[in-house]
Amino acid sequence: MAIFPSTHATLGAPATAGRRALHLRAGRAVTLGLLLAAPFATAMVLLAVPGRARKTAAALALLPLVGFTAWAVASAGPLLSGGEITLALPWIPDLGVALDLRLDALGLLLALVATGIGSLVVVYSAAYLPAGIHLPRFMAYLVAFAGGMVGVAAADNLFGLFVFWEITTVASYLLIGFSDDKGSARAAALQAVLTTSAGGLAMLAGCVLLSRQAGTATLSAILAAPPSGAATTAALALILLGAFTKSAQVPFHGWLPAAMAAPTPASAYLHSATMVKAGVFLLARLHPGFGSDPIWAPVITTVGLATMVLGAWRALRQTDLKLLLAFGTVSQLGFMTALLGLGLVHAALAVLVGHALYKSALFLVVGTIDRTAGTRDLRVLSGLGRRLPGLLAVAAVAAASKAGLPPLLGWAAKEAAFAEILTVAAWPVVILTVAASALTAAYALRFVWGAFATKAMAPDARPLGAGVLPPAPGLWAPAALLAAASVVLGIAPGWVDRLVQAAAGVPGKLVLWPGWQPALAASGAAVALGAIIHLGRTRAAHLQAAGERLFRSLRFPTADGTYRRSLEGLNRLADATTGTLQHGSLPVYLGVILLATLGLPAAWWLAGGAGMPAPPLAHRPAEVALGLLAAAAAFGAARARHRLTAALFLGAAGYAVGGIFVLYGAPDLALTQLLVETLTVAMFAFVVARLPRRHEEARLPWWRALRVGVALAVGAVVTWAALAVGGGGGGEASAAYLEKAVPEAGGRNVVNVILTDFRALDTLGEITVLVVAAMGVAGLIAGARVASGREEDPR
């Protein structure tokens, strides 16, 4: 990644009270830093690998992922007992921004999921992506993403966390828009990145605020002594926005189904197993410090439950297998969020691990179906189970884990979750959870049925089956491994249990057989209900359609609609602002500038910041006459129809001002003024001869009135300022020069002495200004020739 000024490793010192301090070797910390830098370095190398070297690219991409997984498993022991690996990497120390790393059990859990599943996805991608696709670049994005995920898992500084968080967003964007020239893919990529980046920046604001409240940006220090109060709650709300958008929670979930435009391996990895878990992870990370904040439980639980039910409901209606899984992911993310809202960190993390394993397996299965059968529409697919029994077995195992059937990890996780929910939550929560689980079981069945069953086809459907060849090992082995992991870890959940318990920091129970308990009834009911829904699927579909019609008639805002409307609204607002502010018309621009100029002193005056004294109207009688003359001339210039008349009026106004200079004893100034005015009028006369004689008149009366109003307001303010200034005693400036002229400069003509001696540098500068102006004029004359030549030349 970068060369850091000092990478001193600190020994593990857990900040959270109650954890056993374990001193790890400093070497581990450095290894962690290197392993985190490795994916980014690999990504750089991969960008330089030519597109044909597919095997090299895959091998290169595997290296940092497998390396990290192996290292993490090897050093898991101390972490599981409460130890930590920390590494201080200062970045912008002034601002408290650092990339400090602190890997504990919670971070280990997410990092292991990211790198472990990442390795399998890399293997799968090499087999999946067609030859036309630039594989090394795909791998580069994938590996960089994995690095970002590990960074999120291990960051111990709010800003460092944000940096890695954004890296995952950018990688996701690149992957979603990777291979598609279609407008829809582009729009989807944009929607995904806009939603998650907007949330991310809200999170940045929250981080800034939180670090101010806490006095430090170090995450472990904040969690050890969390601040509280209204500002902290506001900061938390902003950070929650980031977590919710990332984890596709209602009402921000619209981007996740849209993101299915990504190549399927990327969907499996980012949009189900890892990236969307970052939000859930962040909630789990913050829970020890902020779980008791007033908004924590109500907001998070409500959002989670709504997401869970909505996602499951929508999943059951999908005909595209990938979209079905996407909505299923939304639903499961809602489940985890709701569990965290209730404070059930252990259960949430157990569900997270289980979901990562089975959902990525299912996604990979969909990719394989897509590749072998050429479609993933369950209305068209039929008889695939008979052709590909192996794939069916893999899918069935993963789907069973999703539905929560023993002896799979999904079952153990769900049992633990139900048991914990029943101890803390009220009945409505329990009922919603059971209902969503029933829907989950139903769409898991629908998935297997839709992908593999032999169905009575609609007459116009394209029958499949004959042309399907068995997929290459790279296309099924990773999914099979993931499914197998679901089985093994389901039968012997001890290791996962240790990891999840250490990560949650609270005891929990993840076992194959929990014994007869109320939770068993709940999950049994859910599975049974799911089976019933699936068996009565035609009727269920009718019911759902009716429900959705009803829902639509309520005109309740939907997530997609909200996203579209907010974009349109932004566009409209911007359009309207352009229309009013940016005509391209010089008078309008000048008017805007003038009004704003008046606005500043006016604001001060209204704020009472400064007394605006009423100045004396005049000091000498002759002044009144000259002032009135100047005003009359200015009025005449504004009213004149002919350009030359206007110029003459302007000259008269200038002469009047020159007269005032005379009154105040500045004959040299007055002389200069008179000469300049005369010369200007003469030049005007030359130029005006070549222009139309009359001004263009403003046609609209209100527009003229506005212009008159602005002009009068500016005139009034300037008049006030001139009068207020005029009251001062004269002679202050000249006295010093008169005194010094002869002794210091040896000149009796004070004006000359000032110009050539006291302020010689100014004079030199003014000469330079003239040089520039002369070059401009020369350019205009030369350009006039170019322009006339241009007109003659027909080209």
Place this chain on the structure above:
Amino acid sequence: MNGSLTFLSVAPEIALAAAVVLLLLVEVTFKPRAWAWAVVAGAGLAAGTALSAWQWVAHRGADTGTFWNGMIAVDGFAALAGLLVFPLAGLGLMSAWRLAASQGRRGAEFIALVLLAAAGAHLMAAAADFIMLFIGLEVFSLSLYVLAGFTRERVDADEASLKYFLLGAFASAVFLYGVALVFAATGSTTFYGDGGIADYLAGTVIFRPGVLLAGLALLLVGLAFKVSAAPFHVWAPDVYQGAPGGVTGFLAAAAKVAGFAALARVLTAVLGARADDWVPAVAVLAAASVVVGTLLAIVQDDVKRLLAYSSVAHAGFILTALVAGRGGVGDMWFYLATYAVQVLGAFTVAAAVSGDRAGRSPLAHWAGLGRRAPWLAAAMTLMLLAMAGIPLTAGFAGKVAVFRAAIDAGYLWLVIVAVLATVAGLFFYLRVIVAMYLASPEEGASLPASPAVGWGARFVLAVAAAATLVFGIAPWPLLEVLRDALPL
């Protein structure tokens, strides 16, 4: 103060002026090839940079002072401005080199104008007297007006130049009137020393506070116009879009640097005692700029115009640093320096894509650039990501720095507005990136011929990309150094 320093205090300006005179003389006498221009201009800019570097080494921190009857300041602030402006002018020349070389004998004038603009910009930063500041402003502004309309091949370039000139002259007049009012209130145009404005304002009794405030307001307006802060930004989009592609980058970058240098010295050093009066006004200007700039950028279909509005928003972000007063000057420099390089890079790409004489650069020209010219597209992507404030680019570090400064000054609301604008800003920066990588050129669309990139422009892009990445990944050394770039 050392007498021999008197001439060394304006040595950078002398070097530049000498280069200009030499350039024009050589041009008239020998009519040399274009490389001779490059040698003279390069020598002048190198000398200016070296002299500024010497000033930086010898005269920042304690050993500072004013010269020429208190008209020129030698301090870290002025030296840093030189270290920024002169190399920037060099990069601007490289970026515009093809344009300059294609102007025949007038090319020398073009180069002379860039050098004069650089000298004027440095004078604005080094001036310790309002009269001097105004002269710097005039030298600088006039050069830019002429540059904006230099090629005179298109009517919209003429229009842009004329608009820039008329509105700019008006803004200069407003500034001058502000100087007059401040003089009336304080009895001086000099910043420092006995009887200087800072000295006078540090006293307890202000004779005419109303006049002083009105003067302050007009000064603020004049300089806000130069940096294109809303609502004084109206000229920027028309000028950026109308001016020839090759010049726009220098125009945009230099105007920001010079304007903010003057603004920072006037506000924090000279009027520092009246901070309670101007800080709220600056905060409002900053908020208006980020909001207006961002909103208007969203609807643009022309990349140069989009960058113009984004530059309005960036003016707001930089103003955000000034809300912190003297404490924010280092952050301002960081943002300013990195942004100047980014905007120069972005316009350099625009000139390559749409032609360096062209005014417009519609989004359609950018479709599929990622395939046609991958390096150009990559450079543009980096510049845009940096402007959007994506981490690991200098833009992110800059945003964090100015936000932090404003929060420390107690302007949380401003930071929230700025963060929201940053969020909305992502949309239009990404639109360009999406067009480059994901869109295909429309059927039958007349694209400019495959982007031609000269060596000068390549060098500019390499420098811009390197600076954006290096200061994005490791911003602290620069931030540390810039702490010394304070006005006297």
